[in-house]
Amino acid sequence: MVMEFRVPLKGLMGLLLLCALPWAEGAKVLVFPLDGSHWLSMREIVKELHAHGHQLVVLAPEVTMRIKEEEIFTFKTYAGPFTDEEYKQQVMRGIELVLETGNDVKALFELYKFVKNVSTRFLKSCTNLLHNRTLIQQLNSSSFDVVLTDPAFPCGAVLAKYLQIPAVFFLRFIPCDIDYEATQCPNPSSYIPRPFTRSSDHMSFLQRVKNMLYPMALKYMCHVIFRHYGSLASELLQRDVSLLEVFSYASVWLFRDDFLFSYPRPIMPNMIFIGGINCANRKPLSQVCIEAH
Numbered sequence: 001m002v003m004e005f006r007v008p009l010k011g012l013m014g015l016l017l018l019c020a021l022p023w024a025e026g027a028k029v030l031v032f033p034l035d036g037s038h039w040l041s042m043r044e045i046v047k048e049l050h051a052h053g054h055q056l057v058v059l060a061p062e063v064t065m066r067i068k069e070e071e072i073f074t075f076k077t078y079a080g081p082f083t084d085e086e087y088k089q090q091v092m093r094g095i096e097l098v099l100e101t102g103n104d105v106k107a108l109f110e111l112y113k114f115v116k117n118v119s120t121r122f123l124k125s126c127t128n129l130l131h132n133r134t135l136i137q138q139l140n141s142s143s144f145d146v147v148l149t150d151p152a153f154p155c156g157a158v159l160a161k162y163l164q165i166p167a168v169f170f171l172r173f174i175p176c177d178i179d180y181e182a183t184q185c186p187n188p189s190s191y192i193p194r195p196f197t198r199s200s201d202h203m204s205f206l207q208r209v210k211n212m213l214y215p216m217a218l219k220y221m222c223h224v225i226f227r228h229y230g231s232l233a234s235e236l237l238q239r240d241v242s243l244l245e246v247f248s249y250a251s252v253w254l255f256r257d258d259f260l261f262s263y264p265r266p267i268m269p270n271m272i273f274i275g276g277i278n279c280a281n282r283k284p285l286s287q288v289c290i291e292a293h
């Protein structure tokens, strides 16, 4: 299974090369990652791009958990959303809240407040970054061929659009279907189970009703997290830009997903499944794990 997954990864590199370059030289890639586990799999692509002779610049916040300077790329930092101490606190708080959240309304409300607070900080850090003329001019004059970014933090998408550099999105999924809308991908709720519903693609009538209702709460959460990125892009580009337009900017969407993980579903030609990348750092299952099955 693992062997099969290598092919899409190779195909992807070829694709990046083709998109970015009509001639065979290394491309200049601006990487705008999201910290934490998101970076662990993006780093696999970064390593592979480096091995293929591409030049990489990774632009990340000063304080990070996992993104660290490495020989294979140029590391540039910006003032991120948190100080060192705050970051540790926020991560712990986030984990605590996610574990607490069952059907408890109070816990959900706390989670909502937390998400709102954290996303306000991310937005502020993004606004500062995009308003830093020195940095923007440096990036603009570096003539990057492509931006590789994680749209869960849409700052990279706004940056790519602002600098008019083609963008490749790298993600697992976006809980409120902006990914489907931005790619104009068919998304029938009659047989595509929505995140967190725990339904399969064979649903009873009531499960389908649930499948229609869940997205409303998720849409609201996404509205809280993302809504200002459209305004930020509008301000920079000096015309009306919707959030959907920011997300639609991607030339290619690389999904860390696979039909084997989730369900068969319609996809568009610029959506590529590279779920095997999650197995890049694989270890044998422990005996306990095997026996449990």
Ligand SMILES: *[C@@H]1O[C@H](CO)[C@@H](O)[C@H](O)[C@H]1NC(C)=O
Pocket: 117, 120
């Ligand atoms: C976010 O939370 C921090 C403490 O965790 C607090 O100091 C700050 O005022 C909050 N900000 C907003 C906008 O709620």
Ligand SMILES: *[C@@H]1O[C@H](CO)[C@@H](O)[C@H](O)[C@H]1NC(C)=O
Pocket: 079, 128, 132, 133, 134, 135
């Ligand atoms: C703007 O970016 C430059 C270059 O990265 C950096 O030296 C400077 O501190 C930044 N300014 C602000 C206000 O963040």
Ligand SMILES: *[C@@H]1O[C@H](CO)[C@@H](O)[C@H](O)[C@H]1NC(C)=O
Pocket: 136, 137, 140, 141, 162, 163
């Ligand atoms: C980038 O540079 C080009 C050419 O000099 C210029 O036209 C464009 O406005 C610059 N973009 C930004 C965002 O500064």
